[in-house]
Amino acid sequence: MIGKDIKFAKKLLEEGKLVAIPTETVYGLAANALDIQAVIQIFEVKNRPTFDPLIVHTHSLEKIKDLVLNIPKKAILLAEKLMPAPLTLLLPKKNIIPDLVTSGLPDVAIRIPNHQIALELLKNLDFPLAAPSANPFGYVSPTSAIHVEQQLGHKIPYILDGGNCEIGIESTIIGFQTDIPTVYRMGGISIEIIEKIIGKVQIQTHSSSNPKAAGMLESHYAPKKQLILGNIEEMLDIYKDHKLGILSFQKDFQQKNQIILSKKGNLAQAAQHLFAALRTFDSFDIDFILAELVPDLDLGRAINDRLKRANWKK
Numbered sequence: 001m002i003g004k005d006i007k008f009a010k011k012l013l014e015e016g017k018l019v020a021i022p023t024e025t026v027y028g029l030a031a032n033a034l035d036i037q038a039v040i041q042i043f044e045v046k047n048r049p050t051f052d053p054l055i056v057h058t059h060s061l062e063k064i065k066d067l068v069l070n071i072p073k074k075a076i077l078l079a080e081k082l083m084p085a086p087l088t089l090l091l092p093k094k095n096i097i098p099d100l101v102t103s104g105l106p107d108v109a110i111r112i113p114n115h116q117i118a119l120e121l122l123k124n125l126d127f128p129l130a131a132p133s134a135n136p137f138g139y140v141s142p143t144s145a146i147h148v149e150q151q152l153g154h155k156i157p158y159i160l161d162g163g164n165c166e167i168g169i170e171s172t173i174i175g176f177q178t179d180i181p182t183v184y185r186m187g188g189i190s191i192e193i194i195e196k197i198i199g200k201v202q203i204q205t206h207s208s209s210n211p212k213a214a215g216m217l218e219s220h221y222a223p224k225k226q227l228i229l230g231n232i233e234e235m236l237d238i239y240k241d242h243k244l245g246i247l248s249f250q251k252d253f254q255q256k257n258q259i260i261l262s263k264k265g266n267l268a269q270a271a272q273h274l275f276a277a278l279r280t281f282d283s284f285d286i287d288f289i290l291a292e293l294v295p296d297l298d299l300g301r302a303i304n305d306r307l308k309r310a311n312w313k314k
């Protein structure tokens with residue numbers, strides 16, 4: 001059931017049930033992060049392997065301090081300057097966070113979502129929420145309540161509707177285990193913004209064996225239709241005998257099944273539209289989605305990262 005009743009969502013969560021919640025990045029599948037029985041259901045409903053840890057959501061830096069052993073200076077700087085934001089910090093967890101939430105890792109992933117409804121819900125709860133993206137494992141993340149309903153609606157009691165997600169791409173994940181912090185997933189806060197605040201970071205977003213983040217798996221965030229990345233003009237010729245969908249950044253290729261991410265060539269707008277576009281192609285009668293990379297800067301780096309993982313021809 002989809003609705004806007006924050007009190008009802010709160011009641012369900014207090015009973016140890018799951019609720020899909022809106023955030024500025026993508027919708028999350030939330031449960032009481034301190035209740036193991038509640039958290040187990042997240043893995044079941046998503047069909048997610050338990051070696052893939054969850055992000056914990058709370059509403060203030062003070063609350064983060066209750067959940068972690070310490071916060072390195074650079075993490076404090078980022079939190080103070082940016083949060084609430086599409087940014088997830090990896091910080092050494094206190095025992096209060098169940099090992100199941102972090103898949104046994106010593107660090108917990110924590111963020112403060114920049115979404116009014118999510119923040120209001122979190123302020124009214126006396127526990128943080130563990131919430132992965134509200135999609136079956138490996139599929140594209142949902143950016144509207146309807147997206148969640150289509151795939152998980154029959155498995156969860158409530159979807160809290162907060163409209164379309166403004167950022168549209170998941171949070172950036174950053175860890176502070178070494179002097180130079182490491183970005184493990186590019187997302188809604190760009191590397192450029194992060195480096196302005198804390199200086200150089202290293203980027204480690206690929207890992208084929210034992211990935212630190214499942215978002216690091218080479219094939220992830222993928223639609224069911226086969227997406228092929230390249231030069232659209234050339235591919236239109238190569239695949240001319242097939243039924244095609246075209247996913248372009250800015251250019252109009254005058255094709256029937258075409259989605260342009262941002263006619264103005266705006267990267268933030270392209271990010272906002274990306275996942276909904278991939279879902280739309282899955283509903284079209286096409287053989288392939290022909291797609292192109294966007295300019296590789298700011299949010300474009302996160303968009304390109306998702307497109308490469310969705311790419312069928314590695």
Ligand code: TXA
Nearest residue numbers: 025028053054107108109132133170171212213214215
């Ligand atoms: O924007 C977002 O981050 C959304 C919204 C709902 O907050 N959440 C999200 O969660 O994208 P999920 O579970 O789909 O992706 C979280 C990623 C996973 O790839 C997971 O492996 C990684 O975060 N992660 C979680 N805890 C971690 C930890 N302790 N160390 C390293 N990576 C971690």
Ligand code: MG
Nearest residue numbers: 132133134141
């Ligand atoms: Mg996910």
